[in-house]
Amino acid sequence: MTDNTIVFKSEDLQDCAKGLRFPLPALGEFTTGFVVRFHGKPYAYVNQCAHVPVELDWNEGDFFTVQKDYLICSTHGAHYRPDNGFCVMGPCKGRSLKPIAVIEQNHEIIINLASLKDSLK
Numbered sequence: 001m002t003d004n005t006i007v008f009k010s011e012d013l014q015d016c017a018k019g020l021r022f023p024l025p026a027l028g029e030f031t032t033g034f035v036v037r038f039h040g041k042p043y044a045y046v047n048q049c050a051h052v053p054v055e056l057d058w059n060e061g062d063f064f065t066v067q068k069d070y071l072i073c074s075t076h077g078a079h080y081r082p083d084n085g086f087c088v089m090g091p092c093k094g095r096s097l098k099p100i101a102v103i104e105q106n107h108e109i110i111i112n113l114a115s116l117k118d119s120l121k
């Protein structure tokens with residue numbers, strides 16, 4: 001792990017199950033990000049709804065709907081596509097979560113925080 005990367009074990013991220021949260025102090029003392037696995041691939045986002053910047057998860061790490069097909073904001077129910085963060089339903093329909101670059105290699109999930117600068121432009 002460097003200042004710009006966060007690393008998790010691949011085995012700790014199960015498909016369409018609990019996500020893993022991590023701090024994003026560059027965006028504010030209490031700001032977090034999260035990574036989920038969807039149909040085998042990891043996807044990471046800033047943990048802020050595109051409607052009101054509150055955290056999405058209804059219990060810590062619970063980002064998926066009951067059907068496991070979308071990420072859902074626990075506050076007013078916006079639904080986001082897990083694979084690109086696009087809001088398909090809810091008060092921020094048409095907007096998107098802020099993505100964070102993530103790759104998986106050698107049984108590790110590697111989150112690249114340097115990519116955040118681009119996604120926040």
Ligand code: FES
Nearest residue numbers: 049051073076078
């Ligand atoms: S704060 Fe997320 S849908 Fe309103």
